Amino acid sequence: MTELNNLWLTETIRLREEHAGPLEDLEANRLARSAGGDLPARIQRRALWLAERDGLSEALKHWLQGARLALIVLAVLAVVSGTGLAFAAMGDGLHPVNVFWALGSLLGINLILLLSWALGLVFAGEHGASLGRLWLWLSEKLARDAKAAQLAPALLLLLQRQKLNRWAIGVVVNGLWLLAMLSALVILLTLMATRRYGFVWETTILSADTFIVVTQALGALPALLGFSVPTEQMIRASGDAALNIESARQAWATWLVGVLLVYGVVPRLLLAVFCLWRWKTGKSALRLDLNLPGYAQLRERLMPTSERLGVSDAAPAQLHRVESGVSEQQSDGALLVAIELDDDRPWPPQLPKSVSNAGILDSRESRHKLLEQLSRFPPARLAIACDPRRSPDRGSLALIAELARSASATRIWLLQAPPGKALDAERLGDWHVALQQLELPFADCAPMNWLETGHD
Known part of the structure; x- marks a missing residue:
């Protein structure tokens, strides 16, 4: 059980008691006091015992299994989507490829959603990502445990205190889009390796000079990585018909691959790594908020100023399996x-x-x-x-x-x-x-x- 899972279950118990009233916790409090430690450690020990008794620990395992399964489902959809983008961009090979239509098919939706995610991150401060919400919803559905419904709200509340929810969802969203872009790149290279494509650009109101400037500007960064950029003569000639010259085909194909890599794959990769770094550094700083009423009222019960006898709660409504919490080494007599x-x-x-x-x-x-x-x-x-x-x-x-x-x-x-x-x-x-x-x-x-x- 990781430290995050311990804090997660503790927060779940707090929410449960906040909405449904205090749990029968005499034995949990006694074990927490006997274990010693500071107040957060005792609160966690109490909550973990109650979570194990009431089935929340098992529900957490089911939720995590559902989350992994949901992530696999979304990953498969990302691969299929990337494949579809590549086929839509390149066509059947019987007709010339309009390079800017192809570029729009490969990068358009990705860049729009990337900009939307970045603006939401800066101004709203929350994840607001449809992929993130879909993942959380799928995780809960695939868990197939009624008690798991209490876990997602507790996790979001816990992460919001350190504003970690944006980075956790950021890892998922950017990771899935990275997978889609990589899938599109692989299919694009496969199609170019097995079919002969010609490349053209077409316009009614724009001049050839505009396409020359745009093509060279987009190819500037890929050129630094060794990707070739069509010459001015190639760009002008491609406005009339697809050039039946091998060097022109290769130049346009290399330019298209380079632009997809630099503006599609690399930004998602960098953002996924950045979100993962922020998630890992922020996760280590997670702590219980002892000022919350649910935790503050436990102070006297878990760290009493004086020992008091004669306190007993009502008998539980359900009996649970007996499992000894001590070992032969620590018991005697x-x-x-x-x-x-x-x-x-x-x-x-x-x-x-x-x-x-x-x-x-x-x-x-x-x-x-x-x-x-x-x-x-x-x-x-x-x-x-x-x-x-x-x-x-x-x-x-x-x-x-x-x-x-x-x-x-x-x-x-x-x-x-x-x-x-x-x-x-x-x-x-x-x-x-x-x-x-x-x-x-x-x-x-x-x-x-x-x-x-x-x-x-």
């Missing part, structure tokens, strides 16, 4: 904890010396205190004792999942009913289904040997 046991059940059981007792979690304060402790000292093995006479409500299952993410390995102990009482088979089945969804191992016997040694 074994721990037994119980969730909401009745007074008629003696607790704790007799424990080996190497197993610690975390007591019974029966209040918000006790839950929050234990989670904070586990974030600093994660156990290698954690056993969670549950009373299957209680229903597996979402709050209890969310707590089990959060505790399990704080340990390298977790097992659930479904306690037997006290003497004289029985378990409800249907409710016990609900526990089995819920724990299977969490992908946590469970049993109805005490896992003391596993807690002590790590083996059954």
